[in-house]
Amino acid sequence: xxFRQPSVLPGFGLTFGFTTFFxxxxxxxxxxxxxxxxxxxxxxxxxxxxxxxxxxGSYRLSFxxxxxxxxxxxxxxxxxxxxxxxxxxxxRGLIDALIDMPFALPTAVSGIALTSVxxxxxxxxxxxxxxxxxxxxTWLGVTLALTLISMPFAVRAVQPALxxxxxxxxxxxxxxxxxxxxxxxxxxLPTVLPALxxxxxxxxxxALGEYGSVIFIAGNLPMKTEITPLxxxxxxxxxxxxxxxxxxxxxxxxxxxxxxxxxxxxAWGRRRHVKAAH
Amino acid sequence: xxxxxxxxxxxxxGAPVVNDVSLDIGDGEFFVLLGPSGSxxxxxxxxxxxxxxxxxxxxxLHGRDVTHVAARKRGVxxxxxxxxxxxxxxxxxxxxxxxRVRHMRAQARRQRxxxxxxxxxxxxxxxxxxxxxxxxxxQRVAVARALAHKPEVLLLDEPFGALDAKIREELxxxxxxxxxxxxxxxxxxxHDQEEAxxxxxxxxxxxxxxxxxxxxPHDLYSRPATRFxxxxxxxxxxxxxxxxxDGVQMGANTVAAAERPPGVEERExxxxxxxxxxxxxASRDALSSAYLARGVVNEVVFTGALESLRVxxxxxxxxxxxxxxxxxxxxxxxxTRTRHEQRGFEIHPGQSVxxxxxxxxxxxxxxxxxxxxxxxxxxxxxxxxxxLLAELAERMKTxxxxxxxxxxxxxxxxxxxxxxxxGTTAIASQTDCAQRAEWLLRRGAKDLxxxxxxxxxxxxxxxHWMGEAARSATLAASASALxxxxxxAVYVGIFPEQSASAHPQHGxxxxxxxxxxxxxxxxxxxxxxxxxxxxxxxxxxxxxxxxAQMLIVGVAELTRFAERFRGLLDGGQWPVLIVYxxxx
Numbered sequence: 001x002x003f004r005q006p007s008v009l010p011g012f013g014l015t016f017g018f019t020t021f022f023x024x025x026x027x028x029x030x031x032x033x034x035x036x037x038x039x040x041x042x043x044x045x046x047x048x049x050x051x052x053x054x055x056x057g058s059y060r061l062s063f064x065x066x067x068x069x070x071x072x073x074x075x076x077x078x079x080x081x082x083x084x085x086x087x088x089x090x091x092r093g094l095i096d097a098l099i100d101m102p103f104a105l106p107t108a109v110s111g112i113a114l115t116s117v118x119x120x121x122x123x124x125x126x127x128x129x130x131x132x133x134x135x136x137x138t139w140l141g142v143t144l145a146l147t148l149i150s151m152p153f154a155v156r157a158v159q160p161a162l163x164x165x166x167x168x169x170x171x172x173x174x175x176x177x178x179x180x181x182x183x184x185x186x187x188x189l190p191t192v193l194p195a196l197x198x199x200x201x202x203x204x205x206x207a208l209g210e211y212g213s214v215i216f217i218a219g220n221l222p223m224k225t226e227i228t229p230l231x232x233x234x235x236x237x238x239x240x241x242x243x244x245x246x247x248x249x250x251x252x253x254x255x256x257x258x259x260x261x262x263x264x265x266x267a268w269g270r271r272r273h274v275k276a277a278h
Numbered sequence: 279x280x281x282x283x284x285x286x287x288x289x290x291x292g293a294p295v296v297n298d299v300s301l302d303i304g305d306g307e308f309f310v311l312l313g314p315s316g317s318x319x320x321x322x323x324x325x326x327x328x329x330x331x332x333x334x335x336x337x338x339l340h341g342r343d344v345t346h347v348a349a350r351k352r353g354v355x356x357x358x359x360x361x362x363x364x365x366x367x368x369x370x371x372x373x374x375x376x377x378r379v380r381h382m383r384a385q386a387r388r389q390r391x392x393x394x395x396x397x398x399x400x401x402x403x404x405x406x407x408x409x410x411x412x413x414x415x416x417q418r419v420a421v422a423r424a425l426a427h428k429p430e431v432l433l434l435d436e437p438f439g440a441l442d443a444k445i446r447e448e449l450x451x452x453x454x455x456x457x458x459x460x461x462x463x464x465x466x467x468x469h470d471q472e473e474a475x476x477x478x479x480x481x482x483x484x485x486x487x488x489x490x491x492x493x494x495p496h497d498l499y500s501r502p503a504t505r506f507x508x509x510x511x512x513x514x515x516x517x518x519x520x521x522x523x524d525g526v527q528m529g530a531n532t533v534a535a536a537e538r539p540p541g542v543e544e545r546e547x548x549x550x551x552x553x554x555x556x557x558x559x560a561s562r563d564a565l566s567s568a569y570l571a572r573g574v575v576n577e578v579v580f581t582g583a584l585e586s587l588r589v590x591x592x593x594x595x596x597x598x599x600x601x602x603x604x605x606x607x608x609x610x611x612x613x614t615r616t617r618h619e620q621r622g623f624e625i626h627p628g629q630s631v632x633x634x635x636x637x638x639x640x641x642x643x644x645x646x647x648x649x650x651x652x653x654x655x656x657x658x659x660x661x662x663x664x665x666l667l668a669e670l671a672e673r674m675k676t677x678x679x680x681x682x683x684x685x686x687x688x689x690x691x692x693x694x695x696x697x698x699x700x701g702t703t704a705i706a707s708q709t710d711c712a713q714r715a716e717w718l719l720r721r722g723a724k725d726l727x728x729x730x731x732x733x734x735x736x737x738x739x740x741x742h743w744m745g746e747a748a749r750s751a752t753l754a755a756s757a758s759a760l761x762x763x764x765x766x767a768v769y770v771g772i773f774p775e776q777s778a779s780a781h782p783q784h785g786x787x788x789x790x791x792x793x794x795x796x797x798x799x800x801x802x803x804x805x806x807x808x809x810x811x812x813x814x815x816x817x818x819x820x821x822x823x824x825x826a827q828m829l830i831v832g833v834a835e836l837t838r839f840a841e842r843f844r845g846l847l848d849g850g851q852w853p854v855l856i857v858y859x860x861x862x
Contacts, residue, residue, distance in 0.1 A: 171329050172362040174349045176376035177427060186375075190366045 037245035049243045050250050057223040058231045061139060066207035069146035073203045074196060077154030085162040102149050107212030114145055115217045137219030142227065145213040150203035157199030161192040194266055201262045208255055280305045280463035281326060281431060285803055286335035288321055293737065294766055295321050297487035298803030306461040310474040313484035319467045320435055327433050328352045340430055355424030359436040361416045363408040369419050370404040376427035394422040397456055414445035421453060434466040450476060471511050483507045486764040503642055504761050505675055508550045515611050516601035516675055518647050519549040526638050528598035533568040535638050546646040546700040548601055550639040553614040557634040559623060565634035571597050575629045576610055585620050587613040589633060601647065601676045643758040647701035648678045655682045661706050666733045666853055673762040687714040699723040711847040716839040719858045725755060726856040733853045736828035740820060741769045741804060744813060745834025751859040752832030757800035759830065759855065767804035769793065772816045814846045821852045830855045
């Protein structure tokens with residue numbers, strides 16, 4: 001493969017230049033500044049901040065809750081997308097539009113709304129209380145908030161893929177004797193798996209970066225319901241810019257590794273197909 | 279019987295897509311369902327496969343009623359037009375799919391797969407993905423996959439549609455060969471008549487959801503019963519002719535028909551002349567077949583093995599009437615000639631030739647052409663543009679003549695035109711309609727169509743006759759009309775009020791007899807209803823119950839006709855076809 005490939009858009013040099021410039025100015029430069037700020041710390045200070053019990057607790061919550069939220073959305077996002085793609089019912093357009101609401105809503109609003117509903121005296125929290133289930137101000141609430149704001153990513157990623165699953169493939173499988181579960185497992189799932197993975201990645205990434213909605217419902221107890229972004233803000237408020245940068249770098253590193261791993265997994269899946277095709 | 283369909287009906291958004299189809303397909307038979315797109319053939323195939331349910335009727339496979347059995351338990355193999363191969367699986371996995379579902383052992387699966395790949399001539403391609411195969415190869419894989427679980431029935435839904443001509447032919451041969459080798463009952467759906475001829479043991483032609491005719495390719499081609507089949511299976515010239523004791527009279531000349539059409543009465547008929555049965559020569563004496571008319575060659579097209587001509591008929595009033603052309607514009611006869619014929623007599627556009635006919639086939643349809651009849655020429659012209667009439671004529675590929683009768687409806691007045699009434703006479707529905715209808719029927723009109731101004735194509739046709747003499751003619755006219763309408767047929771049996779309690783079984787028997795005669799003699803499937811009371815009153819009430827209905831009513835005598843039919847005809851909002859056949 002050559003570096004340069006003919007294309008309908010002229011000026012590869014120009015467009016490639018723009019691409020690198022844009023990525024540098026908007027993404028790489030701030031990240032570099034962040035890394036630089038952290039690098040100016042003394043190594044022992046860095047380790048002290050980054051491996052403090054409070055920091056470790058926040059990593060666990062941030063990554064754990066995000067992963068859980070993405071996993072929940074993987075399942076329910078798929079079901080929602082399936083319903084919207086496969087069935088014709090009154091109000092479908094409305095529901096379809098509703099999916100995007102978490103996109104548009106200021107996240108703080110979602111946080112306040114969730115808190116008022118799930119607080120001990122809230123609409124739903126009231127009934128959960130006697131069962132000993134506390135949502136607001138626990139890790140459960142964090143997961144809930146992250147699920148809400150990352151839901152559209154999962155649905156929107158799977159929807160187009162489901163549209164492409166041809167009906168006659170399922171019908172062919174049916175005439176060959178396959179039951180519904182078998183058709184789902186062997187025909188539908190393999191076709192939408194890449195899209196599902198993409199949806200998962202997007203939802204996970206979005207949840208990791210979330211701040212606004214979580215701080216309202218989390219209660220922000222150190223070690224228990226404190227997410228990493230909040231810890232960073234706390235450092236900032238104490239004018240500890242270096243500490244904030246150090247946590248930022250760790251978060252950046254882990255996120256990058258996780259996203260890279262998922263992307264590689266997807267590429268591996270694709271390559272397996274292509275490889276079989278040669 | 280391998281596949282038995284009994285009155286299968288499927289509605290979509292209120293309109294029937296498959297309309298009362300009954301069909302028996304024998305063991306090992308290769309049956310082709312042929313029809314234009316939207317004729318319901320694919321829907322019927324899907325119903326056999328179990329992929330879409332039916333609203334009415336039964337489906338049996340090898341004697342087992344599967345009407346309510348899921349597709350996966352029917353034991354059929356289905357091949358789709360777009361192959362529908364599983365793209366993420368290899369050829370081997372695709373073919374073994376049905377076996378894997380059935381938990382067959384790997385060793386046995388592999389063996390069966392090799393067998394199938396050999397059958398469709400694709401050995402060694404086991405590990406390829408569908409995307410790496412050509413269209414023809416993919417379809418072969420689809421056929422192998424559909425056969426893997428040894429289905430009792432193989433269903434093919436336009437399997438060659440996406441392939442180019444050469445590959446299509448090759449695959450056709452392969453499929454026919456495989457089918458013979460396995461002796462598997464096969465149904466193929468296609469819109470390509472050539473394909474149907476090449477492959478079928480028997481063809482069923484569908485149009486507007488109805489199975490119009492069934493038969494061996496050769497029989498259907500040479501002796502079609504309907505206009506649609508005559509023109510859909512190859513090209514045909516439809517000529518309005520008169521059936522006389524001497525033969526078929528087309529224009530001024532009479533030609534002996536291939537077989538005597540049913541019924542001895544002299545009447546207007548639709549004659550089918552295939553383009554290859556037309557002979558052209560320099561003069562009448564040079565013809566070896568019966569002389570038809572003279573004509574001028576309009577167009578000569580070279581198509582390889584055959585030469586195709588369009589010949590405009592001359593001889594003025596003596597010329598045969600071509601049914602297809604409304605008005606005179608574009609009325610030309612289609613002729614094809616072999617190389618041999620071309621060498622014997624070379625033809626150029628503009629040349630004047632004598633035309634002969636080697637073979638004529640007469641369609642049994644009683645509805646040959648329409649005549650719009652009104653008090654003035656202007657009104658008749660307006661009537662000829664009535665939407666239902668225009669649509670019917672278009673679908674029947676026939677013409678609408680016009681006739682002015684200034685005295686229409688005036689008692690004891692004579693006809694203005696001295697020519698007899700031919701075909702179906704149409705009149706507008708208005709206040710004194712019953713009287714006009716009686717006037718026309720008493721002066722020789724046999725089939726009379728009463729049309730309200732706004733009437734459109736009906737969705738249900740009610741059928742009834744008064745008097746046994748009119749029964750057979752009514753059924754024939756109904757069958758003919760319904761072949762051109764996407765409507766359901768309902769026979770309405772009506773008995774006097776008091777008989778309801780006295781002889782209920784008598785009424786039922788009459789009803790069942792009517793149905794079986796319609797089925798046997800005319801291939802018409804109809805539903806039945808039983809009502810009690812005055813005939814005209816009950817019919818009018820039934821017609822008022824739903825929109826888009828039409829009535830076909832047989833009448834055997836005309837006494838007090840206008841009085842009896844006033845409520846039904848005068849200002850009615852529904853079209854009525856009156857079939858009058860007096861007792862002999």
